[in-house]
Amino acid sequence: MSRIAARFKALAAQGRGALIPYLEAYDPDRETSLELFRAMPAAGADLIEVGMPFSDPSADGPVIQAAALRGLKAGATLVGVLDMVAEFRKGDDATPVILMGYVNPVESYGYERFCKDAAAAGVDGLILVDLPPEEGAVIAAPAQAAGLDIIRLVAPTTPDARLEYVLGHASGFVYYVSIVGITGTRSASAHDLAGAIPRIRAATDLPIAIGFGVRTPEQAAQAASIADGAVVASALLATLAQTLDEQGRATPQTLPRVLEQIRGLAQAVRAAGQLPE
Amino acid sequence: MANPIEHGGAAAQSNSFRQQPDEHGHFGGRYGGRFVAETLMPLILELNEAYEAAKADPAFHKELAYYQTDYIGRPSPLWFARRMTEAFGGAKIYLKREELNHTGSHKLNNVMGQILLARRMGRTRIVAETGAGQHGVATATVCALFGMKCVIYMGATDVERQKPNVFRMRLLGAEVVPVTAGAGTLKDAMNEAMRDWVANVADTYMLIGTVAGPHPYPAMVRDFQSVIGEETKAQMQAAEGRLPDVVVAAIGGGSNAMGIFYPFLDDVSVRLIGVEAAGHGLDSGKTAASIERGRPGVLHGNRTYLLQNADGQIDEAHSISAGLDYPGVGPEHSWLNDIGRAEYVGATDTEALEAFQLCTKLEGIIPALESAHAVAYAAKIAPTLSRDTLLVVNLSGRGDKDIFTVAEHLGVTL
Numbered sequence: 001m002s003r004i005a006a007r008f009k010a011l012a013a014q015g016r017g018a019l020i021p022y023l024e025a026y027d028p029d030r031e032t033s034l035e036l037f038r039a040m041p042a043a044g045a046d047l048i049e050v051g052m053p054f055s056d057p058s059a060d061g062p063v064i065q066a067a068a069l070r071g072l073k074a075g076a077t078l079v080g081v082l083d084m085v086a087e088f089r090k091g092d093d094a095t096p097v098i099l100m101g102y103v104n105p106v107e108s109y110g111y112e113r114f115c116k117d118a119a120a121a122g123v124d125g126l127i128l129v130d131l132p133p134e135e136g137a138v139i140a141a142p143a144q145a146a147g148l149d150i151i152r153l154v155a156p157t158t159p160d161a162r163l164e165y166v167l168g169h170a171s172g173f174v175y176y177v178s179i180v181g182i183t184g185t186r187s188a189s190a191h192d193l194a195g196a197i198p199r200i201r202a203a204t205d206l207p208i209a210i211g212f213g214v215r216t217p218e219q220a221a222q223a224a225s226i227a228d229g230a231v232v233a234s235a236l237l238a239t240l241a242q243t244l245d246e247q248g249r250a251t252p253q254t255l256p257r258v259l260e261q262i263r264g265l266a267q268a269v270r271a272a273g274q275l276p277e
Numbered sequence: 278m279a280n281p282i283e284h285g286g287a288a289a290q291s292n293s294f295r296q297q298p299d300e301h302g303h304f305g306g307r308y309g310g311r312f313v314a315e316t317l318m319p320l321i322l323e324l325n326e327a328y329e330a331a332k333a334d335p336a337f338h339k340e341l342a343y344y345q346t347d348y349i350g351r352p353s354p355l356w357f358a359r360r361m362t363e364a365f366g367g368a369k370i371y372l373k374r375e376e377l378n379h380t381g382s383h384k385l386n387n388v389m390g391q392i393l394l395a396r397r398m399g400r401t402r403i404v405a406e407t408g409a410g411q412h413g414v415a416t417a418t419v420c421a422l423f424g425m426k427c428v429i430y431m432g433a434t435d436v437e438r439q440k441p442n443v444f445r446m447r448l449l450g451a452e453v454v455p456v457t458a459g460a461g462t463l464k465d466a467m468n469e470a471m472r473d474w475v476a477n478v479a480d481t482y483m484l485i486g487t488v489a490g491p492h493p494y495p496a497m498v499r500d501f502q503s504v505i506g507e508e509t510k511a512q513m514q515a516a517e518g519r520l521p522d523v524v525v526a527a528i529g530g531g532s533n534a535m536g537i538f539y540p541f542l543d544d545v546s547v548r549l550i551g552v553e554a555a556g557h558g559l560d561s562g563k564t565a566a567s568i569e570r571g572r573p574g575v576l577h578g579n580r581t582y583l584l585q586n587a588d589g590q591i592d593e594a595h596s597i598s599a600g601l602d603y604p605g606v607g608p609e610h611s612w613l614n615d616i617g618r619a620e621y622v623g624a625t626d627t628e629a630l631e632a633f634q635l636c637t638k639l640e641g642i643i644p645a646l647e648s649a650h651a652v653a654y655a656a657k658i659a660p661t662l663s664r665d666t667l668l669v670v671n672l673s674g675r676g677d678k679d680i681f682t683v684a685e686h687l688g689v690t691l
Contacts (some may be wrong), residue, residue: 055459055590058468059314059475065458077588103312104575108589129310130575134301153315157478162319177316181476220367 003096003124004149004172007046008207008228017224018046019023019269020209021262022100022233024067025050025084027240031072032250036240036258037088043259049127049231052081052101059129061184063234066241078109081095082121089122096110098151098172100127107138115142125149133169140169153177156188156196163203168197173207176200176227178214184234187213188194193226217268224269232265294542294618297429301464302579305616308608312575316475320674321665325493327398329390334622344389347689348422349379351386351504353667355512360639365659368523368666371516372642373509373537375673382645382674383505383533384415384486390464390501392419395482402426402477405484406470408463408529409600409647410437410442411674412486417451427451430469433461435599442678453681463529463603467577482554487530488607491578502536509669510540517667523548523658526671527650528621529565529601531610533673534587552611552654554596555623565594567606568614568621581608597626597682598646600674624653630686633676645674646682 001009021040027033040048053071057064085097086255099118106114106128118126128132131139133152143150149172154163167174176196178188188196191262193210200208210223211231223230239261243253297304302311311321331337345351354377358370374553375383395403403420405427407413413429420427433455436443446453459465474483488495488502500603506524513521524541526534528551541547556564564570565580576591584592584604594604613619624632629646632653636644644652648671655670662668676683684691 056464056468058471058577059316061472072590078543079588102575104583104585104591105589107575107580108585108587129314130578132311132313132315132318134318135310135312155316155319157316157319159319166315180316180478182472185476262529 001178002147002149002172003094004047005184007094007096008173011046012228016270016273017227018209018229019224019266020047020049020229020231021045021236021265022026022051022231024053024064024071024237025239026053026071026074026080027067027242028070028248028250029074030080030084034084034087034255036113036255038091039255039259040262041092043262045095045262047096047098047229049080049098049100049233050085052099052105053079054102054105057102059182061182061234063166063184063237063241063242067237074150074230078105078114079204082117082123085123086121096124097122098125098127099123100129103131103259111139112142115139115146115148119148123148125151127151127153127175129153133166136169151175152202156180160199163200167204167206170204170206173209174204175199175231176208176210178210178223178241179212181212183212185213187215187219190222190226193223197227217264220265221272225272279313295539297612298492298496302496304609304612308573308581308611309492309495309579311578312580313491313578314475317471320474320478321491327394328493328497331394331397337397340393341390344393349389350377352508353377353510355516358640361636362539363654364639366590367660367664368662368668369664370655370659371513371521371669372640372672373505373665373669375505375667375671376644376648376675377531380411380415380418381677382411382415383502383685384412385418385534386504386536387486387498387501387532388415388419388484391484391497392423395484396423398482400480400482401429402431402481403484404428404470404473405480405486406463406466407431408466408487409598410435410439410446410678411600411645413451413453414442414445414449416484416486417446417449420451421449428473429453430456430466430473430666432463432466433457435462435466438682439599439678440681442606443510462593462599464591464594467591471577487532488535488609489530489577489579489581489605495579495609498532499535499539499609502532503539505533505536505671506538506540509537513667520544520547521667522546523550523662523666523668525550525552525651525655525668526604526640527601527647527673528553528610529603530605531607533671535607535609537671538613542618549618550654551621552650553621553623554598554601554650555625556595558625559623559645562566563595564623565596565601565603566623567604568610569623571604572582573611576605579608581605581611582614595628598650600645601650602645622654624650628653630683633683634681642672643676644672645676648673648677
């Protein structure tokens with residue numbers, strides 16, 4: 001069983017959903033982001049999403065854009081990101097790691113080589129924001145051969161017929177983009193989510209994580225209990241950004257503040273448990 | 278529809294270069310496509326259906342023809358440039374006068390087609406990206422004409438160097454949003470317009486200004502711009518009784534070039550030359566020549582030639598002309614390059630500036646700096662061609678907007 005499947009199964013047995021925090025690789029520098037990465041499981045991360053910085057993140061809001069630019073400025077490359085995952089894996093063989101990013105750096109690296117190297121580094125799944133299933137043939141076979149899950153995004157605007165098509169090309173879990181918009185700008189109401197998740201459940205047996213617009217412990221708890229997990233990205237990156245000095249460098253506040261926030265989110269997710277179906 | 282299995286040599290199947298893209302939006306099986314986030318995918322598919330329906334509806338074409346004639350002022354003349362021909366001392370130079378269109382460039386051809394489509398789709402709010410501001414002005418113009426809400430994203434750097442167009446757009450009732458991300462140029466404006474569209478799907482139509490973006494934009498914009506080539510063909514027939522031998526057009530995203538090339542694609546005797554902005558020089562590192570100095574990759578919804586580093590990060594483009602300052606190019610050009618049906622060359626900032634002045638003095642026509650790149654390359658090859666060679670330059674826009682930039686480069690204070 002893959003790390004992703006095993007983790008969701010174990011959490012379901014505990015009767016709760018997953019907290020999935022996001023970090024942008026090399027933000028604000030390699031060492032700090034690696035340290036944050038390594039400390040996340042102890043702070044309560046059940047799965048971890050690692051952003052691969054890209055120069056033109058057109059589906060992301062200002063917070064993730066800024067984080068990606070900081071990462072690039074600090075010298076992030078795909079080789080460097082994979083190396084970070086390999087470092088992380090030396091101390092943690094259980095927490096699933098999902099890489100999230102845009103397709104061009106991966107195409108430039110070479111799909112087959114990338115999937116092989118990512119799996120070898122200890123990556124479990126990939127989210128390529130701008131690679132819809134229509135264009136997904138380039139990565140489907142190499143990912144499968146390497147044992148990597150291809151995690152698909154679905155949105156409130158995804159019609160039923162399309163939902164079936166998209167989920168037919170998904171593995172690992174389903175990432176539900178809970179709002180119509182870019183990352184970190186709006187939030188969905190509990191009412192919206194309660195209406196949306198059964199529609200997706202009906203179309204797949206995969207676990208469902210809710211992302212885009214999950215910011216507070218309350219929202220995370222709600223999302224993780226309505227679905228199977230909550231992804232928190234912009235809210236954490238915004239905290240990280242606040243702790244940087246005027247040159248954009250990490251300060252002694254950086255790690256403690258972000259980790260404290262993750263602990264708060266994890267507590268709420270654990271307390272909420274899973275709503276009965 | 279072309280067979281999607283058929284890769285590369287389109288001619289092998291049908292002997293036509295005019296059958297692309299396939300139903301997936303791929304040119305030659307490789308370029309183009311639909312590389313967008315899932316949030317946009319349903320919109321792209323809906324747009325494709327709406328466009329296919331409009332394309333098959335005679336009423337749509339009739340409506341478009343009405344606005345082309347009575348509002349844009351088409352057809353634009355094909356002007357025999359006598360003094361330029363004499364000065365160059367070779368090929369016979371004709372200028373396709375797209376700068377005479379309403380709003381001063383070829384941009385309105387596409388914008389008019391898309392705004393009519395947006396109306397058919399029931400959209401009430403338009404978002405668009407702009408570089409030099411020509412597409413933004415054209416979009417703001419039709420929004421004024423039809424009473425629609427208009428938001429234009431423009432790189433902050435471009436807002437600064439294209440002030441007259443920013444003022445024009447605001448006069449026309451558009452909201453102009455300066456984009457400070459990245460270098461504050463066209464690619465950043467494109468990112469921001471896409472973000473707006475994702476967030477406002479219910480009422481908003483994204484009006485892309487060039488033959489790039491996710492399918493169906495590259496094909497749709499080409500179709501709306503093809504009126505340029507259709508007219509040129511008929512006008513040259515009337516003037517000279519035959520087809521031109523060479524067609525030269527400037528390329529940023531490549532819509533004016535695609536518009537004049539497309540009707541000639543199957544007339545293989547016609548040399549098609551796209552002139553990219555070489556900036557400080559093709560090998561200077563400060564260039565916008567995506568085909569000549571880039572390699573294929575994925576950006577803004579399509580696979581095409583891109584200026585990018587070894588790690589697949591997109592480079593900033595450079596050109597004196599804001600309209601050519603883009604690190605990508607339309608995917609159909611990438612395909613035409615690979616199969617050798619069109620040639621792609623470069624003209625530098627300096628060459629464009631010289632051509633700008635030359636065209637102004639010899640023909641009394643102030644060309645846009647974008648179009649001046651095409652004039653520059655025509656000036657280079659014309660003397661090497663025989664006097665019976667017919668060479669058409671697509672004069673895609675007028676240069677009034679550029680006089681401040683040109684003055685600055687010539688050391689003149691206005």
